[in-house]
Amino acid sequence: MATVLAGSNDKEKLDDLITRTHKDQAVWFLNAFWEEFGEKEAEKVWSFVHKAIELDEAKRAEGSDLDEFQAHRFLEHFKETLTVQAMRDRLRSTGAIVGTVKRVPLTHILTFKYNVDWHVLVNAPQGSKEEIAKAQKIFEDVQRAFEESAARDAEAAAALSEATSREAEAKQREAEAKRSEEEAKAREADALAAEAEAKAREADALAAEADAKAKEADALAREAEAKSREAAALQAEAEAKQRESEAQSAAEQARQSEEQAKAEEAEARAREDELQAAKAELEAALNELKAQEDAFNGRTAELTRQSEEGSVVQKNRAKNELAQHLSSDPLPLRRAKITQEAAVKKADRAAQVAKAAADKATAARTVAEEARQAADASANQASQARAAAEEASRQASQARAAAEQAAEQATQARHQAEESARQASNARAAAEQAARQASNARSAAEQAAAQATEARAEAEQARARSEEAKAAAEAAVEEARARLAEAEAYLEEAKQRLPKGATWWLERELHERRAYLPASKGGYKKGTH
Structure with missing residues (x-):
């Protein structure tokens, strides 16, 4: 069954067409005028569709038209000299627009830009509805497979990279933890020796303080x-x-x-x-x-x-x-x-x-x-x-002055002795604290070393699991590539039955899907093809 628009007259058919997605309107337009100029302008129409989807922030690919501000931005982006009002006046004179309209569908822009008869457009043959639906189904399956495989591949690659990084970090932390353990033991020994020395100095300082008093x-x-x-x-x-x-x-x-x-x-x-x-x-x-x-x-x-x-x-x-x-x-x-x-x-x-x-x-x-x-x-x-x-x-x-000076000197000596005693007591307390901290640090370092060893083993296991997931993702990519090849083969075989615009569009979309493949599998990097 041929694909037709709903409506008892051309205006109703046009109204049906402008409610379809940006892509469907563009494909219908290319099918209608492929021989005249569609093949030459196909790439530009492709860019029109993607710009419309970009500007249509509310509906994106499911949208069918733009508001006036978005339409102005669209025309400005492509350096078109026409205005929305001029386009509406022209289309209104041909009967394509009746009354007041606030939205701008892609069909109106294309009709005005290429100066075509919209009556021809709405009645142009679009090929077998079943063939187009089948081709679209194959494309959607390929697209879904690519999206899933790309997501799995990206996720697996990220997981593998993270697992490998974590494994390296875990090994480094394990080595550092063992070094820290040895250093903590050495610091503990130093701290205990310093504690004993500080206690001896404190005793001397307290005796000096008593004499000064x-x-x-x-x-x-x-x-x-x-x-x-x-x-x-x-x-x-x-x-x-x-x-x-x-x-x-x-x-x-x-x-x-x-x-x-x-x-x-x-x-x-x-x-x-x-x-x-x-x-x-x-x-x-x-x-x-x-x-x-x-x-x-x-x-x-x-x-x-x-x-x-x-x-x-x-x-x-x-x-x-x-x-x-x-x-x-x-x-x-x-x-x-x-x-x-x-x-x-x-x-x-x-x-x-x-x-x-x-x-x-x-x-x-x-x-x-x-x-x-x-x-x-x-x-x-x-x-x-x-x-x-x-x-x-x-x-x-x-x-009296001599006595005051002697008393001041004695007081200063007493203050110094008290300060020395205080510092010695603080040093002793600090040494005791340092010794406790060093012992705690040594215990913590031993525990950290054990935890680091355990974490390193877990990281190795995680890296192995990530490698397995990466292999599975690569298999999914390979499957998507196979489906792409099948879709390309079907499209090549069905070219004679499908309208030219729709065929070009499917090939263009399949070409886009190849960007998801590794270069070794026939893929390419966007911007180079």
């Missing part, structure tokens, strides 16, 4: 005693400095008092001298007034005498002169004399007071000098006592 205690006691002496010396120094400060303050006050007394004495003497000088001036002025008074009185007496003696002319002349002399006013002279006498008396009294004050200031200055001398002597004694206290304090501080 005793020396530190003695040094700390001497340090405490030195600090006590230093504290007493510092207290004595502070007291001596306080006394010196007080004595120096007293001496300074005495010097100030002396200076003040000297200043007051000098001021009093200056006042006394000033008043004495004023008194002398007043006395000189008084004497001058007295001399003037005596001269006036003497002239009066002389003129009086002349008026009583001598000739009448002389007497009269004397009386006139006496009258003129007496007519002058003596009151200012007498008043000045009285005033001057009072001033002299006042100045005398002030001079006496100033002298008494000066004498008193001199006595005070003498007392201040004696007090200052006594204060200076006391300050000198206090300074000497302070210097002696400072020296004692300095010596006590030096002794």
Whole structure:
């Protein structure tokens, strides 16, 4: 029975065709136009189908069409200048598309690209349905055999490779485990010797620590005693400095008092001298007034005498002169004399007071000098006592510093001894731990060596089983090759009965299957044929 499409008209037949797989649509197309251009374009159509399957991520080989985005990618991949919209417009004008469609089947692309009549396409003879089905069944059997044999061969090869690798690794691990066992035994012996040595060093360190602690205690006691002496010396120094400060303050006050007394004495003497000088001036002025008074009185007496003696002319002349002399006013002279006498008396009294004050200031200055001398002597004694206290304090501080240094050194020595003891104890503990670990490692190494030997034996057995599986897989490949030869022979014999496009497609698929065969069995590597 001939292969035909379902439908009562060409459009229904086309609708049936575009629901078939990408491959079936391509084979139908090649069958229809083999003589015109199909044979020349077969390889390109082959690549179209495989690209469509690649882009159809949802259905792959079972798919029949692409969405618009996938179709654009398809056309772009093959550098086709047409667009999906232009293709639809063209097909719609020929009646291949009616209404709105969202999917793009391979048939539409091929019809538009090669500009063929879709009516011819859907009515093209496709050969005997039974012959095509039989050829397809043979191809599917070959394909299944190849896939199974390839899977078994790959699995067996991988298993054999892994088993061989594991066997080599197991042998290497066994050798390493035995070496590790010997090394672990040697390390255990070394660790036990190190443990004994560490215990001896710990005992020495503990003894040194006890000695250092005793020396530190003695040094700390001497340090405490030195600090006590230093504290007493510092207290004595502070007291001596306080006394010196007080004595120096007293001496300074005495010097100030002396200076003040000297200043007051000098001021009093200056006042006394000033008043004495004023008194002398007043006395000189008084004497001058007295001399003037005596001269006036003497002239009066002389003129009086002349008026009583001598000739009448002389007497009269004397009386006139006496009258003129007496007519002058003596009151200012007498008043000045009285005033001057009072001033002299006042100045005398002030001079006496100033002298008494000066004498008193001199006595005070003498007392201040004696007090200052006594204060200076006391300050000198206090300074000497302070210097002696400072020296004692300095010596006590030096002794304290030396004691502190000795105590610090003793403490450091004790710390070092403690650290040495701690390190020795840690070293002893570490040596004990190392000895235990070495013993455990030796036991583990012995066990690992036994396990490695067992694993090596198991790996050898696994490798033998893998070799058997590889041989079985090679037999399956040989069987698949035989089926391929049978299929090729059948196809060669059935070429006259099958359509050209379908025949080419089956041969092309059988050729692809040969890639699964080893080169020695007629296979090839993809990309070289």
